[in-house]
Amino acid sequence: MKILNVQQIREADQFTIKNEPIASIDLMERASGQVVNWVCKHFSNEHEIIVLAGSGNNGGDGLAIARLLSNQNYSVKVVLIMGESGSDDFEQNLDRLKSLKKVEILNDFNFSNSNNDYIFIDAIFGSGLSRPIEGDIAKFVQKVNEAKGIKLAVDIPSGVFADEPSPGETIFKSDFTLSFQVPKLAFMMAENQQYVGQFEILNIGLSEEFINNCISDYSIYELTKELKLLLKVDSIAHKGIRGRATIIAGGHAKMGAVILAAKGTLHSGIGLLSVQVCPLCIDIIQNQIPEALILEDENDYVLGSFLGYNKQDVLVFGPAIGFANKTIKLLEEILKTFKGQLILDADAITILAKNREMLELLPEGTILTPHHGEFKRLVGNYSNNFEALMQLKSFCKHHKVVVVLKGKFTAVCNEKGQVSFNTTGNQGMAKGGSGDLLCGILAGIAPRVQNPFETAKLAVYLHGFSGDISLKEYGENYMTPSTMISNLKDTFKKVEN
Numbered sequence: 001m002k003i004l005n006v007q008q009i010r011e012a013d014q015f016t017i018k019n020e021p022i023a024s025i026d027l028m029e030r031a032s033g034q035v036v037n038w039v040c041k042h043f044s045n046e047h048e049i050i051v052l053a054g055s056g057n058n059g060g061d062g063l064a065i066a067r068l069l070s071n072q073n074y075s076v077k078v079v080l081i082m083g084e085s086g087s088d089d090f091e092q093n094l095d096r097l098k099s100l101k102k103v104e105i106l107n108d109f110n111f112s113n114s115n116n117d118y119i120f121i122d123a124i125f126g127s128g129l130s131r132p133i134e135g136d137i138a139k140f141v142q143k144v145n146e147a148k149g150i151k152l153a154v155d156i157p158s159g160v161f162a163d164e165p166s167p168g169e170t171i172f173k174s175d176f177t178l179s180f181q182v183p184k185l186a187f188m189m190a191e192n193q194q195y196v197g198q199f200e201i202l203n204i205g206l207s208e209e210f211i212n213n214c215i216s217d218y219s220i221y222e223l224t225k226e227l228k229l230l231l232k233v234d235s236i237a238h239k240g241i242r243g244r245a246t247i248i249a250g251g252h253a254k255m256g257a258v259i260l261a262a263k264g265t266l267h268s269g270i271g272l273l274s275v276q277v278c279p280l281c282i283d284i285i286q287n288q289i290p291e292a293l294i295l296e297d298e299n300d301y302v303l304g305s306f307l308g309y310n311k312q313d314v315l316v317f318g319p320a321i322g323f324a325n326k327t328i329k330l331l332e333e334i335l336k337t338f339k340g341q342l343i344l345d346a347d348a349i350t351i352l353a354k355n356r357e358m359l360e361l362l363p364e365g366t367i368l369t370p371h372h373g374e375f376k377r378l379v380g381n382y383s384n385n386f387e388a389l390m391q392l393k394s395f396c397k398h399h400k401v402v403v404v405l406k407g408k409f410t411a412v413c414n415e416k417g418q419v420s421f422n423t424t425g426n427q428g429m430a431k432g433g434s435g436d437l438l439c440g441i442l443a444g445i446a447p448r449v450q451n452p453f454e455t456a457k458l459a460v461y462l463h464g465f466s467g468d469i470s471l472k473e474y475g476e477n478y479m480t481p482s483t484m485i486s487n488l489k490d491t492f493k494k495v496e497n
């Protein structure tokens with residue numbers, strides 16, 4: 001699903017109006033109708049509706065929504081935030097609303113009576129917001145934020161800038177944002193989560209042709225039939241064609257990361273899994289993961305032996321591996337020689353950040369999986385996710401690699417600076433070991449997907465999906481990376497069918 005910027009959305013509106021053709025007021029009616037359908041589906045007409053309308057087209061939507069909900073027998077009041085004159089479509093909708101005579105139109109609202117059954121619909125500002133909300137409007141928004149009731153934003157919460165950090169202090173806090181046709185980039189930024197709440201994309205029939213032709217670096221990942229086919233196992237398959245993966249992670253007394261990654265790889269369909277381990281840790285792997293072949297390191301406490309790896313399709317290097325000189329040398333040797341798919345996580349990323357000359361050795365198409373702390377070590381500090389995104393794009397373009405920047409809405413970026421956001425996953429995954437499991441899934445599917453960007457997007461999706469099943473099954477506190485491993489079962493079943 002493509003993410004478009006405000007300028008592109010405006011052009012899509014205009015293109016649709018001209019070429020469908022449809023009058024602007026009718027397009028507004030169609031958009032408002034979609035909001036009303038959504039409200040009717042989710043909330044009964046026992047709720048009291050308060051529409052907060054600005055004077056632009058977002059306000060025009062609000063007035064149309066008020067009329068249409070009233071026609072569906074909801075009790076509706078409208079608060080005009082900026083007076084009675086506005087855009088042409090606003091004024092036309094205000095006339096239509098007045099002639100209906102069923103909806104009370106106010107210039108202020110007494111919030112003291114509001115209760116949890118109230119639904120406040122924010123149609124103050126939409127994508128036309130051009131400066132922070134200030135003065136009386138800010139005070140009003142503040143009051144709504146403090147009031148009891150369900151909060152719902154039309155298109156975008158008032159005060160959120162769609163394509164850049166929102167500069168204002170006062171921003172409408174929605175429980176739900178019903179956005180027209182395409183998601184906005186701002187929705188993918190974790191700092192906006194408190195304003196956006198849960199977002200839904202409503203199809204308002206803007207020209208598909210126009211949207212398909214729009215160029216955008218940003219999209220939201222969606223599983224397609226083609227992607228599912230990549231994971232299909234041929235009926236005459238043998239282990240050799242399902243790929244060979246080696247995990248180089250952990251060290252003495254740090255075997256948890258290895259086990260989580262290894263199980264992730266195995267349960268994602270790899271043909272042959274090898275694990276490089278210190279001699280003292282061999283028993284742990286053999287007990288925990290009998291399927292794994294052991295590559296014995298010559299060091300007792302850290303990993304440092306270069307073992308060739310020339311038959312391997314994919315190598316994972318880094319989780320809990322530490323920073324011993326031998327380990328750094330091993331990574332350097334691998335960067336210089338390994339020809340398959342390399343996946344670098346955790347300590348490997350910190351090693352690169354501290355030994356910057358090694359960054360120049362990164363093979364094209366390497367997948368790196370930093371969380372924000374690790375990514376800042378690579379690119380320097382940033383203060384919001386928009387800045388992080390710019391750093392992400394320039395890092396990937398410069399080094400010709402794929403980076404999985406982990407967090408809420410994990411961003412996967414390729415060497416062209418194209419970014420795909422993931423919407424599966426949840427807060428229950430914020431536990432040590434989740435990242436190790438992701439590395440394992442990446443390695444498990446990489447040999448079959450055969451493309452680092454597609455591998456990374458799909459693995460992040462599957463990882464989050466198993467997290468979502470775990471959330472349902474065990475709850476956000478009880479769930480662990482280990483429950484997610486068991487939930488890979490249902491994740492893959494879904495993909496396979």
Ligand SMILES: NC(=O)C1=CN([C@@H]2O[C@H](COP(=O)(O)OP(=O)(O)OC[C@H]3O[C@@H](n4cnc5c(N)ncnc54)[C@H](O)[C@@H]3O)[C@@H](O)[C@H]2O)[C@@H](O)CC1
Nearest residue numbers: 013028031056057058125126127128129130131132133155
């Ligand atoms: N035909 C179309 O173009 C469609 C537009 N739609 C709606 O139109 C919205 C965009 O409408 P507009 O472009 O009129 O923009 P808005 O409705 O967001 O309002 C912009 C108006 O507010 C003023 N303004 C901006 N920031 C302000 C601030 N901080 N304080 C005070 N005033 C401020 C602007 O100068 C402008 O007059 C979309 O979000 C969507 O809800 C939908 O009806 C779908 C169709």
Ligand SMILES: Nc1ncnc2c1ncn2[C@@H]1O[C@H](COP(=O)(O)OP(=O)(O)O)[C@@H](O)[C@H]1O
Nearest residue numbers: 371406407425426427429430432433434435436
């Ligand atoms: N609030 C959240 N919402 C969605 N996903 C999350 C959230 N918190 C963590 N995750 C996911 O969990 C994983 C955590 O990885 P990481 O921080 O590397 O963990 P570790 O190194 O401890 O294994 C990432 O894939 C991240 O996207």
Ligand SMILES: [K+]
Nearest residue numbers: 122125154156
């Ligand atoms: K709004």
